[in-house]
Amino acid sequence: MADVLVIGAGVAGMKASLLLASAGRQVHLVESSSVIGGRLIRCEDIFPTMECATCMVSPMQQEVLRNDLINVITLGEILSIEGSIGDFRVRIRKQASCVDPVACIGCAECWNACQVEISNSFEENLSSRKAISVPCAGALPNVPWIDREHCLRWNGDENCSLCADACVFAAVDYSEVDSEFDITVSDLILSTGYQPSPGEVFEKFQWGISPGVFTASEFERYYSSNGPTSGELVTKNGLKPASTAIIVHADGTGSHSNINTMYSLKFLHYLHEKLPDIRPVVFLDASYSPLALEDRNHSKWLTAEADVILYTQMPRVQTTGDNKTLSITCSTADGSFQAEADLLLLGTSMLPSEGTSRFIELLGLQCSDEGFIQKPEPAFSSVSTSVPGIFTAGCAGGPQDIASSVIEAAAAVGRVLADANRGGK
Numbered sequence: 001m002a003d004v005l006v007i008g009a010g011v012a013g014m015k016a017s018l019l020l021a022s023a024g025r026q027v028h029l030v031e032s033s034s035v036i037g038g039r040l041i042r043c044e045d046i047f048p049t050m051e052c053a054t055c056m057v058s059p060m061q062q063e064v065l066r067n068d069l070i071n072v073i074t075l076g077e078i079l080s081i082e083g084s085i086g087d088f089r090v091r092i093r094k095q096a097s098c099v100d101p102v103a104c105i106g107c108a109e110c111w112n113a114c115q116v117e118i119s120n121s122f123e124e125n126l127s128s129r130k131a132i133s134v135p136c137a138g139a140l141p142n143v144p145w146i147d148r149e150h151c152l153r154w155n156g157d158e159n160c161s162l163c164a165d166a167c168v169f170a171a172v173d174y175s176e177v178d179s180e181f182d183i184t185v186s187d188l189i190l191s192t193g194y195q196p197s198p199g200e201v202f203e204k205f206q207w208g209i210s211p212g213v214f215t216a217s218e219f220e221r222y223y224s225s226n227g228p229t230s231g232e233l234v235t236k237n238g239l240k241p242a243s244t245a246i247i248v249h250a251d252g253t254g255s256h257s258n259i260n261t262m263y264s265l266k267f268l269h270y271l272h273e274k275l276p277d278i279r280p281v282v283f284l285d286a287s288y289s290p291l292a293l294e295d296r297n298h299s300k301w302l303t304a305e306a307d308v309i310l311y312t313q314m315p316r317v318q319t320t321g322d323n324k325t326l327s328i329t330c331s332t333a334d335g336s337f338q339a340e341a342d343l344l345l346l347g348t349s350m351l352p353s354e355g356t357s358r359f360i361e362l363l364g365l366q367c368s369d370e371g372f373i374q375k376p377e378p379a380f381s382s383v384s385t386s387v388p389g390i391f392t393a394g395c396a397g398g399p400q401d402i403a404s405s406v407i408e409a410a411a412a413v414g415r416v417l418a419d420a421n422r423g424g425k
Contacts, residue, residue, distance in 0.1 A: 010038020012394030013191035085389025264347030
């Protein structure tokens with residue numbers, strides 16, 4: 001049987017790889033970052049069951065890394081894809097990590113020695129990292145990589161060797177270079193994920209001005225035990241919220257997604273767990289939020305834990321002179337509502353990832369109005385694309401929750417195996 005290429009090692013990509021391997025197929029799993037797990041590894045809990053995210057994803061990561069039929073390529077970039085179903089020819093570049101994964105034991109001595117500190121995008125730029133690092137505690141593979149864009153050795157000080165000197169196992173190898181190679185596969189599964197709305201679109205809500213304003217992604221990292229505050233819920237200037245916490249479903253794009261609404265409701269649990277004395281106020285768009293709340297697993301979060309305001313016009317937010325207290329006003333069906341708070345949480349949209357946008361262009365795929373990979377009409381299945389032999393899984397085809405992403409991964413694998421059984425490869 002021919003090999004299969006899976007692009008993106010989030011929960012959908014990992015699940016697809018494991019299912020393909022269990023069917024005896026050789027899998028090449030390409031991930032652009034240095035670790036596998038996708039955005040799930042940035043979460044503390046999974047909504048609505050509030051299951052420990054690490055408890056779910058870590059066994060899957062370990063299984064992927066230990067499977068002989070899964071070739072995991074981190075720091076990987078797809079340079080070109082040619083051919084058609086049954087015979088896709090793919091060229092891949094693997095960026096050098098400059099760290100030997102066999103010799104490294106993940107002791108952290110190398111990044112403790114590094115003197116370069118830069119903003120950590122994994123932590124939503126809420127903390128810094130070193131020029132050699134792993135994204136967070138518990139990341140897998142637990143092997144650091146050298147960011148040559150910021151490392152002194154590649155930026156004017158070629159004699160710097162602090163990280164190598166600190167490693168007693170001689171795992172740091174400055175001589176390693178990027179490599180390029182070709183593979184041939186029968187099918188491609190695109191599990192390129194999503195990216196959240198950037199904070200800059202929320203400036204009208206005082207994001208970037210008031211230390212009490214967080215996007216959903218930022219607040220998730222603050223709550224996480226492996227995040228920048230080790231799970232302590234404080235404002236960005238280190239103060240503990242003392243009055244009211246406001247949650248606004250304000251995705252920044254104007255799109256209406258029930259998944260995004262549910263993500264906002266997840267924060268009710270977080271607030272109840274760590275700030276039980278604060279009464280949350282939830283602002284939801286009256287035009288569609290009631291539909292999202294019909295699910296019995298979701299509506300329970302709004303019964304006793306919060307006041308709910310259904311707005312008819314997007315809330316307006318202002319700050320006091322010290323930028324610490326927030327005043328929020330909105331129009332409702334009954335008139336208007338106003339409240340003050342020192343913590344404001346903004347529910348954000350799922351937008352197409354950079355990888356999704358790139359592969360739409362590279363492969364000539366149809367694109368939806370929102371920028372995700374468009375299913376052909378009429379769609380043979382929910383994972384089909386406009387190119388035979390190329391399938392989607394998870395958020396590459398649109399906003400999905402974790403359960404739906406796993407289901408789509410299985411569906412994509414089913415399509416790959418069905419094509420093989422028909423003798424097409």
